[in-house]
Amino acid sequence: MPNLDIHASKEYTMMVEPGIMDRLGELVLRVANPKKVCLVSDTNVSELFAEKATRSLQKEGFDVNVLILAPGEGTKSMSSLNRILEFLAEHEYTRSDILVALGGGVIGDLTGFAAATYLRGIPFIQVPTTLLAAVDASIGGKTAINLKAGKNLAGAFWQPSLVLFDVDTVLELPEEQFKDGISEIIKSAVIGDAKLFDYLQTVENPKIIDFTMECVMGAVKVKRDLVAKDERDTGMRKLLNFGHTMGHAIELVSDYKISHGRAVAIGMLACAKAADKMGWSNRDCAIPIWQVIDKYGIDAKCPFDPHQLAAAALNDKKRSGDNISIVIPLEIGMGAIMDIPVHELEEFFRAGLE
Numbered sequence: 001m002p003n004l005d006i007h008a009s010k011e012y013t014m015m016v017e018p019g020i021m022d023r024l025g026e027l028v029l030r031v032a033n034p035k036k037v038c039l040v041s042d043t044n045v046s047e048l049f050a051e052k053a054t055r056s057l058q059k060e061g062f063d064v065n066v067l068i069l070a071p072g073e074g075t076k077s078m079s080s081l082n083r084i085l086e087f088l089a090e091h092e093y094t095r096s097d098i099l100v101a102l103g104g105g106v107i108g109d110l111t112g113f114a115a116a117t118y119l120r121g122i123p124f125i126q127v128p129t130t131l132l133a134a135v136d137a138s139i140g141g142k143t144a145i146n147l148k149a150g151k152n153l154a155g156a157f158w159q160p161s162l163v164l165f166d167v168d169t170v171l172e173l174p175e176e177q178f179k180d181g182i183s184e185i186i187k188s189a190v191i192g193d194a195k196l197f198d199y200l201q202t203v204e205n206p207k208i209i210d211f212t213m214e215c216v217m218g219a220v221k222v223k224r225d226l227v228a229k230d231e232r233d234t235g236m237r238k239l240l241n242f243g244h245t246m247g248h249a250i251e252l253v254s255d256y257k258i259s260h261g262r263a264v265a266i267g268m269l270a271c272a273k274a275a276d277k278m279g280w281s282n283r284d285c286a287i288p289i290w291q292v293i294d295k296y297g298i299d300a301k302c303p304f305d306p307h308q309l310a311a312a313a314l315n316d317k318k319r320s321g322d323n324i325s326i327v328i329p330l331e332i333g334m335g336a337i338m339d340i341p342v343h344e345l346e347e348f349f350r351a352g353l354e
């Protein structure tokens with residue numbers, strides 16, 4: 001079964017395989033030798049998979065503690081971070097013990113940040129259970145919580161020791177969450193893999209497991225290559241923010257009622273449209289992007305106006321001085337980063353949303 005090696009400040013492997021959760025305990029031993037393992041999850045995910053994961057860990061003799069949090073973006077907060085850190089301290093975790101993030105991007109980002117800060121850093125393993133977390137959030141080492149002013153405003157770069165994606169977990173995923181993952185896969189295809197985009201465009205009635213494996217391998221390769229070149233997000237890695245400047249603003253303005261994936265889809269389409277209109281793209285990208293978004297039933301209508309969104313986006317941490325970085329498609333399979341003056345952002349958003 002396919003493995004992907006990720007080369008960052010730490011080298012690690014992503015294993016993608018149906019049923020691999022049964023081997024969690026055995027695979028932890030390949031990268032660490034802990035006495036204690038703290039499994040962090042949310043109520044939805046723990047109901048489905050915590051028992052299986054715990055059993056596998058206990059089989060290897062680990063002392064397992066399980067911490068279950070509420071589901072949803074609201075959990076990526078200072079109070080949840082505090083809860084994990086106090087829990088670890090109470091149970092006397094040491095630097096050789098380990099955290100396991102079992103869940104979607106919310107649990108992964110939060111648990112990763114707790115791992116980065118507890119005792120100034122302990123190892124952690126990502127076990128993504130959403131398509132979005134498998135293709136994006138679980139690799140690359142960005143960990144974070146949200147602040148009132150915006151998404152991911154406090155966090156750390158902290159790479160996991162291993163990423164295990166049990167492909168069977170997508171069989172439980174509600175349709176809307178599956179679409180959120182497709183959105184990030186479209187993103188990776190547009191900025192870096194024309195063949196993956198072609199697959200998304202042409203595949204008809206695929207078997208869900210085969211489709212997921214194909215998309216995960218393709219999208220993760222795009223991200224892996226960018227992380228290897230620019231782990232700290234100062235250059236090429238910013239390409240992964242395609243659709244995210246507007247997307248994060250939409251999430252914030254909607255009070256997180258619009259999911260990350262749908263917000264990114266709206267953002268990608270708007271950026272592609274604006275770039276086409278301004279003559280910045282080499283080829284018309286908005287139409288094929290719209291066709292793929294539509295094919296997978298993602299609702300890319302934007303309920304907010306450009307003024308509101310630009311104001312929210314200007315709190316974004318990707319802003320540097322008087323400029324803000326936005327990502328545009330030059331053609332399908334090739335993205336570019338552009339710095340535009342902050343006062344032009346609203347006009348750019350307007351061009352994309354008209």
Ligand SMILES: NC(=O)c1ccc[n+]([C@@H]2O[C@H](COP(=O)([O-])OP(=O)(O)OC[C@H]3O[C@@H](n4cnc5c(N)ncnc54)[C@H](O)[C@@H]3O)[C@@H](O)[C@H]2O)c1
Nearest residue numbers: 044071072104105106129130132133136137142169172173
């Ligand atoms: N660190 C990064 O590089 C990075 C990249 C992209 C996104 N993110 C972050 O990821 C988050 C979004 O992640 P997400 O979409 O996975 O959201 P999520 O973690 O909130 O999961 C979505 C919902 O699905 C449920 N769920 C998870 N797995 C399930 C399964 N197998 N079956 C049934 N239900 C399941 C969860 O309980 C939750 O209700 C955002 O906070 C975003 O900022 C981070």
